[in-house]
Amino acid sequence: MKKILISLTAAALMAGCSSIETAESMPNPDQRVVDSRLNISSDLNATYCEGKGFEKYMEREKYYTFTCKDGAFFNIAK
Template structure:
């Protein structure tokens, strides 16, 4: 679970909630990893941000904090 959340956080930091075009621009992309990251980002966005998107992400000692564009935020334990 920690690995999945780390990948989700990395996807948010590096690419936000972008389309699959990101994978096509990378050299030798592993499509499954990219798809998984995008699916996790999309799920978090839909569940916690009501589809409005993320504004920022912070990694803390015991959890990750995501802030939605509408100002609300949520934490996910590591």
């Protein structure tokens, strides 16, 4: 779970990349995994950040904290 959220954060920060570009740049890409991670990231961005994007990500003891570019933040339990 930790690796997935870290990957989601990285995907969110690379807002200019499409899922196809990301998959093609990886060795032996699994398109389904890449699409799934980007879809989750896009869903979080749309739901919590109103599509404005993420500014930062922090891992805490019991949850992950995402901060939107407009200053709003939300937590996801581990």
